[in-house]
Amino acid sequence: MPDSPRHNLPADPNRFVGRERDLHDLRGLFAETRVVTLCGVGGIGKTRLALQVAAGLTAAHPDGVWLVELAGLRRPELVDQEIARVLGVREEAGRPLLDTVTDRLRDQRCLLLLDNCEHLVDRCAEVVEALVAACPPVRVLATSREPLRIASELIWRVPPLDLPDDVTADVESVQLFLDRAAAAGTRPGPESLPDVVRLCRALDGLPLALELAAARTRLLSPGQIADRIDDRFSLLTTGGRTAPARQRTLLAAVEWSYDLLADKEQVLLRRLSVFAGDFDLDLAERVCARPPIAAGEIVDLLGGLVDKSLVLCDESRYRLLETIRCFAVERLRQAGEQEQLRQRHLDVLCELQERYFQTEMVEPRVPWPCRLQALTATRTLLPDQRAALDWAAASGEVGLGLRLCRASTGLYPIGGNLAEIVGWLERLLALDVSGLTEDEIAYTKACLAYGLETRDELGRALELAREALAGLAPGSLFPRGVVHSLMVVLLLRMGRADEALCHAEQGLAIAERSGDIWNQASGLAGLSAVALTRGRLREAQRHGEEALARAREHGHRWIMARTAGQLGAVAEARGDLVTAKAQYEMAEPWLREVGGDLDLARCLARIGRVAAMLHEFTAARERLAASLALGRETGQRQGVARCLVGLSVLAEYEGDLEGAVLAAAAAAALRESIGQHSATIRIEELLGRARTKLGDGRAAALWSRGRAMSPDDAARHVLEGERVPPRAPVPAEPVRPSLLTAREHEIAGLLTRGLSNRAIAAELVISPATVARHIANIMEKLGYTSRAQIAVWAAEHQQAPPRASA
Amino acid sequence: MPSLTWGGMDERIVMVDSVTGLTLTEEQLDERSATATVQLRRRGVRDGDGVLVCLPAGPDLLVAFVAVTAAGGVIWSLPADLDAGTLRELVRGSRARVMISNVGPAVDAADESRVRVVVGVDDLCAPRPYPV
Known part of the structure; x- marks a missing residue:
């Protein structure tokens, strides 16, 4: 770890x-x-x-x-x-x-x-x-x-901060106000302390209200602020008159602070409420710059809002506190700008994500750091993307919503969650799509198919991919290439290599004509995979090498890793384990760079398995452990099962046939539990060897024991050479009697005799209330919640009933 | 090993609820208040802390009083039949951090006060083992 x-x-x-x-x-x-x-x-x-x-x-x-x-x-x-x-x-x-x-x-x-x-x-x-x-x-x-x-x-x-009383002013609310005033560059002197006290009381010790007030101390004295806040209560406008007192106070403070803003600051603050997460200056400029605010003014206006504690800033990223955001949303609505702004937000998100998509995937000759930057940027926009998609669905902007989905590689397997993208696509497609072109619908179906393949819904994915190919406009070359590659994957998984070959060839041809390097690499990798399935290893090698060369030319680490992995698989198939390992190892840092944890887990497991077959046991153990940890962290039972198979190989090569059977059995059980079938040939061979060496009975017993083992126990067995202890309750740590004082011991002892508090009090000549306190102390020290538990404990820990002596 | 003699000697009745006729034995009082004391401490009650107690007269009230005392707290008693306005005023005026009550208006009054935790007697007296 x-x-x-x-x-x-x-x-x-x-x-x-x-x-x-x-x-x-x-x-x-x-x-x-x-x-x-x-x-x-x-x-x-x-x-x-x-x-x-x-x-x-x-x-x-x-x-x-x-x-x-x-x-x-x-x-x-x-x-x-x-x-x-x-x-x-x-x-x-x-x-x-x-x-x-x-x-x-x-x-x-x-x-x-x-x-x-x-x-x-x-x-x-x-x-x-x-x-x-x-x-x-x-x-x-x-x-x-x-x-x-x-x-x-x-x-x-959660109560407000402590308020000053007549005796002391050194309390939390005053401390907070003075601290934040100091941060704003003012230090109210002792003469203004009574005003600070009055202000803290007026603001009822509400931290946010105090922060907003303190941010204004450069222009207004605490006394002036207190006066104005007092006036506010009678002027509350936003439906706050009937709200509970604290809510009213807070609203008054926020309204007061807002009303003190310059007009343009007010406009900007309410517009900033469209952002769902934190945002940078660039995004603020793109979405919020419209009359009366020019893009160039936004940096200063934002600075002003930060100074007034209405916007928070952390290393060039800005955000609104949820309370302020809710207030600003309301103001935006009152200003009649909400729809415009949310529409603008959706437009901007679409533009940005499409641009990032082009940079990351499509444009030729973009250096990798720029592609990575685009991928990172698209991931950063996730919260805003969700908000924009929500607006697209709510306002019937299906076309824009779907465009946003299509362009958001951040939601694809490399970076995000397919459940989410599939959910959005299905939700948007269920709305009125009559205004969309056939091409747009087809492209959307391609994305949906992509998501469904990862969910193992192969039949439906294939159907959608076919529809996508039929509907895509002749000019939609990049998506067409992607769909052909997807078809290759789907058809190979379904055992239909001939049809897969067709799509690999078509995809490659289109990509070559259009100079689309990504799909060239992808198409060649597909050809290599088809050849491998058909046992044509030399052809598979040739296509694989070419695929990797194109992938390098493109520079995206994910496609490079994918093609290197393909070459590794080809090398494994011809028994060249050294090359296979080298290819998988080449892919590892690329996958780390791109943050593709699922692919990385798979890659590490492959390295581990091949290293084990090469007798490099330390390396094998390390990689399999890393892959297992990743499988667990990402919650992928399939990944865990894959590691168990690798561990079974490792154990057998190390000469631990028992461990090999246990791990294989645990993998088989886990795969069955998720509705997958194990590759049975290796298991049958392994069991055959186990029967020969260990005898039929022993092999069968190991197999059933392994099936009953938890995946973690089975993995530990191989990784640490640990013998699995029988499951037994761990005895609780005995409590050391010395925790208790002499008096507490005495009372614990009296409890074993079933005495009441009153009787114990009489025996010890103390009050029943004191007995109750002692008993509470004993319970706390021993971690008990009832008197009976103490009696049992005391009975077990004392040789003889105690004497009533100190 | 000494034998445990639960029941029998401490079935002395210490309280009768005149309305329901239900009784509270000395053993029940000791046991329930001990559990409640621990629960109060776990909720942060320390020596000298005020604990608001707003319950109808009856066994629960007695248990709560004994528990607060044993926990080292100071009982701030509130009659359960006070009107909502008075309750609110008293609760808000107190500096108590914990309130023992199942009385609706009292629980509501905690809303704008400095009470952190409101707990019913049932909750306090349910012995709970430490979690895994």
């Missing part, structure tokens, strides 16, 4: 002020509580508190503390997707994503921080319930305006 930090929490943007006791208590709660929800109005500081709590819990959660931000999501099914994305879990064919996620987390001591659940609270509740039920060590910390309302939840109401 790498020692990388096991969390994805952001760095603190500024000092966290106060709430020490809450931090301590909340962290303590997780010793016994599975789910804690921080509840409270927007702006009360739930997210910041949660992040702070979580940061202090990393040591207690060796499998990680994972922040899942939900604010930008607009659809319940995306909750599962987002959790999976954060954890690096990928969809398995034919299985709900949540099942894969719970499987992956089953034995993980990790904490999930679900931030901003309120708008998706029902789905969050279902997901958390499923996780808690299936994964005993997992803990969940949620922030939400509304509780999840599930059985295992402890609701923690």
Whole structure:
């Protein structure tokens, strides 16, 4: 396991002020509580508190503390997707994503921080319930305006910061205000302390309100701010009059801060609300620059909003707090600009993603760093892409939505989640598509087919791919090439090599005519694969070499790795293991660079298997272990099964026939559980050798034992040469009696006699209340929750009933 | 090994709920309040902390009082039949971090107060093992 930090929490943007006791208590709660929800109005500081709590819990959660931000999501099914994305879990064919996620987390001591659940609270509740039920060590910390309302939840109401009273002004709210004022460049002197106190009270200690007020101290004194905020309460406009007091206070503060903005700043702030995630200056300029704002002004306007704490900035990326974003959305709606802006957002996303797609895949002679940059940029846009697709569906902009899907390689196998792209495509295709051209529909079907192939829905994928080929316009050359390559894959998987050959040839011919290097490489790799299937190894080698050469010319690491892998397979087929390993090893760093974890897992398993056959056992072990870890992390049972097969090979080459049978049996069982058939020839041969060497009975016994083993146990058996211990409950760590004081011992002893608190009190000549306190202390120290448990413990730990002496 | 003598000697009744006729024995009181004490501590109650208790008179109230005392807390008692406005005022005026109540208006009053955790007696008295 790498020692990388096991969390994805952001760095603190500024000092966290106060709430020490809450931090301590909340962290303590997780010793016994599975789910804690921080509840409270927007702006009360739930997210910041949660992040702070979580940061202090990393040591207690060796499998990680994972922040899942939900604010930008607009659809319940995306909750599962987002959790999976954060954890690096990928969809398995034919299985709900949540099942894969719970499987992956089953034995993980990790904490999930679900931030901003309120708008998706029902789905969050279902997901958390499923996780808690299936994964005993997992803990969940949620922030939400509304509780999840599930059985295992402890609701923690987040109060405002402590307010100054008549005695002391050195309290959290004042500290926060002064800290943020100092950050804004002002240091209110002691003479203004009474005004600061008045302001903190007027703002009811609400952290966001205090931050907004402090950001204005360069122009206004605390007294002036307090006066104006007071006036605000009578001027509340946004339907806040009947809201609870804290919500009213916050709204007043936000409205006040907003009204103080220059006109153009107001316009920009409300326009920024269309972004679902964080954004950079370029995106802000593209989407928000329209009258009265010119693109060139945006950088300064953004700077102004950052100064006023209405926009947060972290290393050239900007974002709005969810509370501010909700307010700004409302203002955008009131200004009658919402539709325009969301349309513009969709347009811009489309333009950008199509440009990135061209750069990454299609344009010739683009250096790899530029292609990679485009791929990275497209991944960064994922939250906005989801928002834009939502708008496309809601506003009936099916054409634009589909264009966006098609152009978003970030959602394709290399970077994203196919379940999601298939879902979007199906959703958009179900709308009115009468305005679309046949070419557009065909291209969309090609994308859908691509997604379905990865889900192993071969028949449907083939049908769609055929329809796509029939419908694509003559000029749509790149998509045509892609569909031909997809057909090759589909037909080879279905055992129809002759038809596959046809498509490989057609795809290659089109790509050569149009100078499309990607599809040339892809077509040649297809020809090589067809030749390999037919046992024509020299032809397979020739096509493979040419494919790799074209792939290198293109420069995309994914297609380079794919063609190198093809050459590796050809070398393996002719028994040249050294070359095979070299080819697979060549692909490994390319796949790392491109972040294709599923392909990487497959590649590592191949290297491991071939290394084992070459008697390079250390290397084999290392690669298979790495592949297994990746298979587990991404939740791919198929990947785990593949590693077990590799481990079986390794064990047999090392002379451990028993281990080989166990691992093969565990792989077979796992594959059956996901509805796959094992390659039986190797297994039959292996079992034949096992029967000869170990005898029929022993071989059969090993096989059944292996089938019953968990994949992890079987893998450990080979990787660490570990003998699997019989499953027995681990005896609990005995509690050392010295934990208890002499008096507590005495009382524990009296409990074995079944005495009541009153009777114990009489015996020891102390009050029953004191006895109750002692008993509470004992329970806490021993981790018990009832008196009876203490009595049993004391009976087991004491030789004789204690005497009532000190 | 000494024999355990549960039942029998501590079936002395310490409280009778006049409305329901239900009784609370000394053993029940000891056992339930001990469990509740641990639960209060786990929810962060420390020596000297105020704990709001708003329950109708009856066995639960007695258990809650004993548990808060044993946990080292200070009982801030609230009559369960107060009107919502008064309850709200009292709850908001308190600096309690924990409230023991199943009384609707009291629970609602916690909303804009400094109470972090609201817990019912049933929850407090359910013995829960430590999780895996």
